[in-house]
Amino acid sequence: MKMDAIELAQLAQAHAEPRYDIYAGIHKAARALFADALLALGRMDADADAERADALARLDALLDFCGQHLAHENAFIHPAMEARAAGTSEALAHEHDDHRLAIEALRGLARRLDKTPAGQRAGLAHVLYLRLSAFVAHNLEHMLVEETAHNAVLWAHYSDAEIAGLEGPFTAALSPEESAFALRWMLGALSHPQRLALLAELRFHAPAPVFDGALDLAREVLDDTQWARLSRGLGLAPAPGLVA
Known part of the structure; x- marks a missing residue:
């Protein structure tokens, strides 16, 4: 992905004048989870039951996390952007719709793989790996836009305290298990x-x-x-x- 002049300027501004970055920690956790699941699928022997179970569990955990993260952004960050800068979240909001469909498609492929008889899994396992690769690639670009263009909107229209406050309602809605899962990956990635x-x-x-x-x-x-x-x-x- 080639970054344009606006994105480069936004990155330079963020580095020169640090502001509260609502995406920083959780996106580092997301990138670590993407890498973990992709590596697990790539090295998996689909006919080795323990390896397959482990890789598919990692994929399932990633997809759960992605769904929660989408819900947070849709419920709190995008409405905040639209409230003070109408239209600024629309493009990525549509991408979130695509991500939800991709999540369900990946879950479906994983279920099919797990039900496929031994000796016939290799081809489907490779398809799942490639589909996850595409999902990861798109999400990495998507997160870059959020950390540049979306942050620029938030920083222009909200104080750091207001931005930090957007996290509170979502965090409060997480179960203890969900909170611990996200925190564990953040601590390892920060x-x-x-x-x-x-x-x-x-x-x-x-x-x-x-x-x-x-x-x-x-x-x-x-x-x-x-x-x-x-x-x-x-x-x-x-x-x-x-x-x-």
Whole structure:
């Protein structure tokens, strides 16, 4: 995908004058999930039951996540854009309709693959892999537009506090399991400064059990070096008995 001059200017502006980016963390999680599911399908032996079950479970988790993310953007971000800059969300809103159809098509292919007799799965597995590849490619371009053009609209018409407030209703509607799933992938995909800022915010605003649960997730997904650095940043001991 070739970026035009407007997109490049928007990226440069965002870098020079940092604003609240409602897409940054969740899109990093999405990109990690896309890569995980695509790799799993690509290396899957469709006739090995355990491999097939694992790959299809990863695909199913990705598609659930994509559906939730679409719902968030459609219910909260796009209406906010339209309220102060009419017409600015229309193009990608139509793409969301296409994404919903693609999600259902991928689910259908996955079900067909799982029901296909052993020895006859390789061709359909490759079709599923290619269809997911196309879905991932389109979503990567779609997210780039959101992080440039859509952010530019939000930043021009809303304060950072107002933009952050768009996340609250959606987050509140998620189940504990859905929240933990998204947070786990975000923690593994964020840079250290982003991860530290996220957990510092949780520590300040969320109940202690929520913060402790987030720390447990971070420990699961980070290597020892990343975990030690995060612990020091939060003023915590990286392991019991050690000094922060």
